[in-house]
Amino acid sequence: MSTTVTEQEAPRVALSRAFDDSVHEGYKYTNYLPVYDNVTRLPPTEPFPFEDRGHLAEKSKPHILNTGNPDVQITKLTPRVGTEIRGLQLAQLTDTQKNELALLIAERGVVVFRGQDFKDIGPERQKEFAAYFGKLHIHPVGAHVEGHLEFHNIYLGPDNLYRAQQRSTKLTTTGYHSDVSYEHQPPGITILTLLSVPSSGGDTGWVSQVAAYERLSDPIKTLLEGLRAEHSGFPQAENAQRDGKFVRRDPVKSEHPIVRVHPVTGQKALYVNPGFTKRIIGLKDEESDAILQLLFKHISLSQDVQVRVKWDDRTVSLWDNRVTAHTAISDYDVHNIEEGGVRHGIRLTTLAEKPVGVNGLESVWQ
Numbered sequence: 502m503s504t505t506v507t508e509q510e511a512p513r514v515a516l517s518r519a520f521d522d523s524v525h526e527g528y529k530y531t532n533y534l535p536v537y538d539n540v541t542r543l544p545p546t547e548p549f550p551f552e553d554r555g556h557l558a559e560k561s562k563p564h565i566l567n568t569g570n571p572d573v574q575i576t577k578l579t580p581r582v583g584t585e586i587r588g589l590q591l592a593q594l595t596d597t598q599k600n601e602l603a604l605l606i607a608e609r610g611v612v613v614f615r616g617q618d619f620k621d622i623g624p625e626r627q628k629e630f631a632a633y634f635g636k637l638h639i640h641p642v643g644a645h646v647e648g649h650l651e652f653h654n655i656y657l658g659p660d661n662l663y664r665a666q667q668r669s670t671k672l673t674t675t676g677y678h679s680d681v682s683y684e685h686q687p688p689g690i691t692i693l694t695l696l697s698v699p700s701s702g703g704d705t706g707w708v709s710q711v712a713a714y715e716r717l718s719d720p721i722k723t724l725l726e727g728l729r730a731e732h733s734g735f736p737q738a739e740n741a742q743r744d745g746k747f748v749r750r751d752p753v754k755s756e757h758p759i760v761r762v763h764p765v766t767g768q769k770a771l772y773v774n775p776g777f778t779k780r781i782i783g784l785k786d787e788e789s790d791a792i793l794q795l796l797f798k799h800i801s802l803s804q805d806v807q808v809r810v811k812w813d814d815r816t817v818s819l820w821d822n823r824v825t826a827h828t829a830i831s832d833y834d835v836h837n838i839e840e841g842g843v844r845h846g847i848r849l850t851t852l853a854e855k856p857v858g859v860n861g862l863e864s865v866w867q
Contacts, residue, residue, distance in 0.1 A: 516539065519537060523660075524658060534845070535656045536645065538749070539747040540747075541650065543639060544750075545753070546686070551635060551852070553764050553853065555765035558603065559601065564595070565589070565601040565602055565605060570588060582712065582808045583609060584612050591630065592619055602819070610808075610824050611821075612819050613816060613817075613818045614818070615816055616815050620696055627652075635853055636852045637852075639749070641750040642737060651849060653847070654848075657845075658835060658842060675828040675829075677826040677828045679710075682757070683733050684734075685753065687755070687852065688822040688823075688853060689822060692819050692850075693846055695812045696847065697814065699834075702831075702833035704830045705827055707807065708825060711770045712803075712806035715769075716799070716806070726758075729758055729781075730780065731755070731780050731782060734752035735754065738752035758863070760772065761823060763821075831844070
């Protein structure tokens with residue numbers, strides 16, 4: 502398999518649709534349906550300064566958690582991960598509230614807002630809201646929204662089964678990952694809203710990487726805190742090119758600390774995931790494989806440090822990729838339109854700092 506990705510020489514259609522109009526007659530959000538820009542090439546990502554908005558927040562978060570408004574309801578979904586908020590509109594939050602929200606997301610891993618109008622405020626305002634938390638990431642291979650490369654399009658329906666086909670050889674549709682963790686400065690906060698939701702199923706699961714780290718024995722913690730692991734975007738790019746998709750940015754690898762320290766909370770979290778982590782630097786192959794499989798099994802099976810969130814079309818979830826891993830759960834009948842067999846969402850992802858581990862261990866790359 503080639504270790505580099507080059508553009509195909511054949512002429513390409515500038516913009517290709519990844520949906521069928523006949524499936525979406527009367528659909529309110531046709532302007533958000535998935536497309537592929539097949540010509541725009543992006544340069545490599547460059548280092549940039551980042552200041553986490555959580556640093557600006559009061560630790561008690563009074564403007565989010567104690568508003569005095571009886572309509573605002575705050576609920577912990579599980580003891581270790583996940584908080585649900587009702588009665589606040591994301592689009593109306595002040596900067597002070599957004600700072601507190603950044604801190605809350607870091608502490609709770611994922612924050613789920615119900616009853617939102619976020620999907621109706623338009624792409625420019627949606628991007629403006631997300632960009633408050635960091636530089637917007639453009640996915641190197643994924644479908645997007647026409648005219649807005651910053652939106653990573655999450656779509657699975659009878660007219661586009663690509664996301665299902667990617668896991669068709671697996672026993673399960675679940676696949677825990679931290680968004681594009683191979684980037685040199687990988688994501689902090691991700692924002693996902695669903696525009697079309699199956700009548701049943703299609704949930705998302707998150708695992709607290711902080712709690713997962715804390716469950717490990719002290720000798721294993723000590724070992725992992727001194728190690729880095731390789732996160733690679735090459736398999737993703739090569740698979741996309743194999744499937745005829747356009748690769749808009751050359752893939753990269755990064756060697757990130759296995760135990761990452763959050764810059765605001767100071768919490769230690771595992772920073773490996775089955776999606777993108779390939780090997781542990783400095784270990785023999787068998788040693789690396791054994792430790793990674795131990796960690797991947799721990800992350801995927803530890804339901805006592807996980808939360809499963811059921812969607813509706815007025816829900817927005819925000820999570821911190823530095824302290825969680827997540828997975829879609831594609832358990833619905835994608836061929837049954839009458840039962841809501843389409844799951845369609847838009848994801849905005851913000852890039853954060855260069856990862857730093859215990860005792861100042863930093864990420865490296867070539």
